[in-house]
Amino acid sequence: MECFARSYQLRVPILMIISPPLDPPSLSLPNDLTGRVLSIYRVGDVGACSFKYHRIIKKSLFKGPTLSPSRVPLDAPAIPDLPLPANLPLLHKPREKHLSPRGAPAIVVAPAHPPNHGPLITFGHPPTSSHLSKSSMKKNGLVSPSVGLVDVAPTQSGDGTNPTGLAQPPLSPSVSDCCKPDMVLKRGSHGCHCVYPINLDLLLLNISQNPNWNMFLEELASQLGLQVSQIELINFYVVSLSKLNISMDILPHTGISFSASDASAINSSLTSHKVHFDSTLVGDYKLLNLTWFEPPAPSPAPIVSSSPMKAPVYQSSTPSAVGSSKKGKHTNLISILGIGAGIVIIAIVSILIICSCTFRKGKPKASSKETEPVNPGTKDPAPAAGSLPHPSSTRFLAYEELKVATNNFEPASILGEGGFGRVFKGVLSDGTAVAIKRLTNGGQQGDKEFLVEVEMLSRLHHRNLVKLVGYYSSRDSSQNLLCYELVPNGSLEAWLHGPLGPSGQENLVTWARPILRDKDRLEELVDPRLGGKYPKEDFVRVCTIAAACVAPEASQRPSMGEVVQSLKMVQRVMEYQDSMLASNARANLRQSSTTFESDGTSSMFSSGPCSGLSAFDNDNISRTAVFSEDLHEGR
Ligand SMILES: Nc1ncnc2c1ncn2[C@@H]1O[C@H](COP(=O)(O)OP(=O)(O)OP(=O)(O)O)[C@@H](O)[C@H]1O
Structure with missing residues (x-):
């Protein structure tokens, strides 16, 4: 299982909260970075993915000038691990690799x-x-x-x-x-x-x-x-x-x-x-x-969600909700009986289907048409994956087409290589530029799993997900290929850790790391288009998190879940401050609204990956949309 967040949390720093200047010297930043903040939640929510074979994050493939996809060994120290200044603490203890039972990813x-x-x-x-x-x-x-x-x-x-x-x-x-x-x-x-x-x-x-x-x-x-x-x-x-x-x-x-x-x-x-x-x-x-x-509760989710009693139960904030929970348990009993009956019926139907499949398999020359995917306009000269049902929600691409598209998978068209195989650049017959991932796994089980996942992937549509254009699968030749829309401009890895250039042309991490370690330089990270109008303390807190994310040692970096949790804390503090400011303003319109945290020494994180950081003086600039937009999950 591989997904962006997981694959990156230990190998690539999560650097989404930095907003470099519009015009960093000679560093052609991707569009997403010349804006202000790359939303961590956009990645965070995709971090929930559990699909194999591919990286589905569009954000990992920036829309900037094409970079060589050369892979840089991540353990090669880009810059020495400088000691942190005492006033910009970014200390981690090496963290345990596994998460707590109620670990952050689940929350995310x-x-x-x-x-x-x-x-x-x-x-x-x-x-x-x-x-x-x-x-x-x-x-x-x-x-x-x-x-x-x-x-x-x-x-x-x-x-x-x-x-x-x-x-x-x-x-x-x-x-x-x-x-x-x-x-x-x-x-x-x-x-x-x-x-x-x-x-x-x-x-x-x-x-x-x-x-x-x-x-x-x-x-x-x-x-x-x-x-x-x-x-x-x-x-x-x-x-x-x-x-x-x-x-x-x-x-x-x-x-x-x-x-x-x-x-x-x-x-x-x-x-x-x-x-x-x-x-x-x-x-x-x-x-x-x-x-x-x-x-x-023993009842499965669909039944619970269909129950009108259940939904308010989660929302309730009063003890009376407890009573309704008891009622709900009674309803559950009925549900359980219903489910039991349902399971038996499903089991019987499944057995019938399996029997019918086995029967059909036994017949010589089963109609291949039945197993062919819906594929208008493409014919596959290679055999289809036996009797496995092919996904109908995406195109089945002919092997020949993929071969032609990649010039017979020539080495020159290799975009990169992941844990599941090489990715080739190609152009389909209709002119679509694609990235074709040729999976190295094979075998019947692999095919079955592959087809199930193709089905799932093809139903996933999100602006931050790379679109699955089609696939090819052949059990007989143990070939499984995935065809994605091509995202130009190289990989996130190359942008973050790519080869070091002369000063001003460093990769993003190398550029940002020293700035993040120097409190006096933090403002260099702010998008000048904000015109200095952003909540300074919150900015420093977010920088603290960012600094932790670019720690040279992967083991020192927080996981995506931890980052999200930390950002949630920032958000909570912001919200609390806002509400306090609002009530202060009501109480005394003329009173300075700097009472909350006006000591200037407030610290966001006293523990965890992003330990406390003294904020700038809070000049109480009213909150802009700097974080609120991005800190809402589901975006
Ligand atoms: N849709 C795409 N458009 C452009 N380049 C791509 C695309 N998909 C993958 N690549 C390139 O191919 C490389 C390998 O991608 P792949 O998804 O196979 O591996 P990964 O995500 O780096 O690792 P793993 O799959 O093992 O987690 C990427 O680093 C990227 O450079």
Whole structure:
């Protein structure tokens, strides 16, 4: 399985958030980069792909002048790994390769409604999204920046780099990845004992300089009727000197998940502010997000989605939703019976189909026409893939045509080579310029899989996906070819890591890396067309993420999921700031709206791949569409 995000997250830095100047010297930037921001979500959502054989990201193939597709060994250091300045911290710990059980990619690909959420999704103030917003950074072992942490540095680090002296919450250490999605490992248990947690995000509004986190946990646990051991702090980030967003998992004491009534009780205690924290500890709080995970219902998705009862359940933010969940369970029982009957019928039909296929196979010279794809105007001299049904939603191309198009697959027409074979440039008989991927795999299973995926690919249409023009498949000759629209101008890899040129003609990463490491130079990355009108602090935060993405060592770069999570945090802070500014403005129109984070030392990321970075002075330029447009999933 290969897809863009996965193939790039370890090999190619994700550099989509940089907006180089319109006119970088001699560096002909692709169109997408001369604009302002390459949307990370455009890639992120495609990161959800699970298709083989091809790279489907148009963004990876820029529309700039053609570059040689020569592959540069990624481990060849482009520039030495310079030490980071303390005021621009980009520290990573080498991260674990695998993601947490509820790792970021799952979140990335499930933009709206993670499947197993219970009904209690409650919001306090800022977030607008209605679902889990957990960062995976902690669980990926990315916590504990030891340099450059501006607002928060772990007191345990003892390195004296903690300017504020604020004690870091005692985050739970990384866990192994043995749990199913949405589950977390229960500590202290033997083996892989996983449970469904309640995930809680609190915005602590008035944290003291040196809060006693153990006492905080004790207070929280006792007021929620829990044991301290049930609470695991999983992430935090500093919003300002006195505000801290903290994310935790609450694990059930017994069983594998919380009951609806328990979840409801926790929810109402927090929403109605029955929970009080000692003002000398953390002060007041806002409930940002409470997500109750429960084991998935046994019924399959189509039935659930057709039930009018179910949809509002995910949306509900009140405890009454719990009641409707019970009703839903009753409905589920009926659904399950229905599904059971459906499965039996499907099984019988499948057996009949298989029998009929076997019977037909036995017949000599089965009509090849039945297995030929719908292919007006093309005839395939090579044999089709036996009795496998051919995709009908795309063109079946004659091998001869592909051969002619590529001048018999001559080496000169090779565009590049991926994990599944070489890609040739060609022109079809109708004049369409194409990239033809000749897969190296063969065999019957390969054919079957191939045809299924061709069928799927041909039904995928998105402006950021390279269009599948057609395919060729022959079981007998073990040939499988995919034909895509040609995207000119070389690969993302070449743009990012291509051969180094003289100064001003470097590849994009080499050009951007030193700038990202120098706070005073960050503005060089801003599209001048913005005329300086963009939120500076947010920009610096995004640069922090970008800087992490261009770390020379692939292992040091965040995964796509982590990047998305980090951007979500930026977005949350922005939204919170906006709402605070709006309410401040209402309260006192003349009052400066710099109250929030006006300390100038706010730090976005106190953990994870993009650790905190001191922002520019917030001059409170009202938010432009710089990020909002791109930070919405699904774009
Ligand atoms: N549609 C296309 N238009 C132009 N060039 C393409 C196209 N598809 C692929 N290429 C070129 O062929 C190279 C190999 O592409 P391919 O999709 O086979 O591999 P990959 O995505 O680099 O790796 P893998 O498939 O193993 O993840 C690309 O790097 C690119 O240069």
